[in-house]
Amino acid sequence: MSARERILAKLRKAQPELPQHLPSLDAHYAPRVRGESRQERLARFRTGIEGFHADVHISTAGNWPQVLATLCAEKNIQTLMYGAATPAAAQLEATAFGGTTLRPWAGQFEDLKADLFHRVDAGFTLARGAIAETGSLILWPSGDEPRTLSLIPPIHFVLLDAATVHPTFYDALVNENWAAGLPTNALLISGPSKTADIQQTLAYGAHGPKELIVIVINVEGGTV
């Protein structure tokens, strides 16, 4: 018998005849639904993620590339890497970026590894959505926007559409039926990387990005 068979046999022998009832998640979540407006949800997301040291800039569908260009200039970013094939890429490329070189991701990770570690100052990605309750971004990296774009460069810019902010993680994964097909890697990101491993003292910029900057497309144009 293999280890697999032996382990399973031991468990089967002791397994209760009937499984416990399937827990009802709705019974916990349904009474706690907040009848929030979109702006209130966005505000709650913003407070949450700012509490984790992320910067949030509210913009519009037309103006966000300008906001990004200004931020890149302020932060003296030499090279900004982004995914080439997204709709946002076309908007980026049509914007004057001054001293910042826009570099689309091209090729496999192995071709870009050294540059990502040593020469790319910032990565730009889209967010699939966000979570108001915890101040988290949802990212589903893909071939168009590989996972290391949001991991290796010291600064991570994220573009978020305010219409995609969910109240809770549970709402996001149930309403969008994530279980039907997850990408290789799905992520929740709540702020720049951090650690409190030395004497419980919080320090930002552990192994991932040192800064997380969120630009929000808020079509209603309301200020948050």
Place this chain on the structure above:
Amino acid sequence: MSSPAQQSAGKPVAFVSAQALRARMHDAVNDPHLRQSFRGAMDFLMAKRAAQFPDQGELDSLRSLSESIRQYSLSKLPDLLEQLEANLTRNGVQVHWAETPEEANAIMLGIAQRHAARLIVKGKSMVSEEIEFNHAMEAAGVGALESDMGEYIVQLAGEKPSHIIMPAIHQTKQQIAKLFAEHIPGVDYTDNVDALIQIGRRVLREKFEVADIGLSGVNFAVAETGTLCLVENEGNGRMCTTVPKVHIAITGIEKVVEKLEHVAPLFSILTRSATGQAVSTYFNMISGPRRGEDKDGPEEVHLVLLDNGRSQAYADEQLRKTLQCIRCGACMNHCPVYTRIGGHAYGTTYPGPIGKIISPHMMGLEQTHLLPTASSLCGACGEVCPVKIPIPELLIRLRGEANSAPHANPAMVGQGAAYDPKISLLWKLWARLYARPATYRAFTWLATRFRALTPTQQSGWTAARTPLKPASRRLRDMVKDRR
């Protein structure tokens, strides 16, 4: 730099047996610095957790839900493991099973050798500590480098983690500053925490870039989707699971849940209970190696499922509750014993209350029978446990298993390890006396008459207390006088 892997090669950081527990606890209690740093850290963590649960009703509801999800998962454990395996395999992940630490290490060494790996970078994994992974790799000439800041510090110091969430909680920043200055070439002494973290970042980034394999633990494994979930703040977990060509994840067989939605409440209660954070910086859901259009990520992903005594706990309905654990560490943060002696004194991979109830299954009761006695049974651990494990009840159960006559329960390794025929006989006599009113009356009558004959040496009791002596009159006699 010379890696800690080289420095400690051939030198296991294995723990001493629990037989020495009393001496270790004695030393720990008498170390004022240690006590002060743990007291401070635990107060801090308790306050942060409390702040995350302002609404008692929400906490109660979330704990009940989390408990029921874990119990439901365990009730279907063998089925869920098979479902997990099938879906991971479909996703391109290679699944391995190991009954013992030796088997797990051999599997992982085999993978390392197949890739001619020289360096494995590790995300935080208590299961890898449990199997002495680093030592097994180093003995075979493969470097294993911890990349979680706390684990990195502990590895540099040649120690083991003293807390399952905050491994270096026993070290002061001055000690860490000295450690870095001594071990990392070109680094001068600084006890500025930001500067220390930036040093760690620089050193470890070089390693992420060149490592052949990344190792990680698993917080939740989702059966229906074949997904491995990792909770972390530093980004080193993402580095280890994304940058090297091969990713190996290792987990205990109990970590599986059936549905993806089950991770939402468990993740929420985990971070809030553990460090008092509403959410961790990263929640990383991995469902396979690089495939299709993907441009990055590892080309191979492996999962090692480890038993190591968990199936023994599973076999007993009461002890099975041990496996509900989501390793948040709240039980140790709230434990008056842990706070006074720190994590190292226990001499086991998992310290504190969870360590006392899980270690006997991993190591047998011969080595661990004293652990369940290192508790005042105050109940704090059971009250804060996010999945409602009745830890005090399990401690009492394990005390019983350790002290019952050998062979009473052959299913439990080391059962009867603390059995003492004299003590057992005394208890039996006492039980007889107590069960019958006539014998009890006779006994108390004799005890009060012959109280002068009570021995003055009363074993453990008189080690620090004055001897016990029956009163000159029985309660029943005094009551009679009053009437």
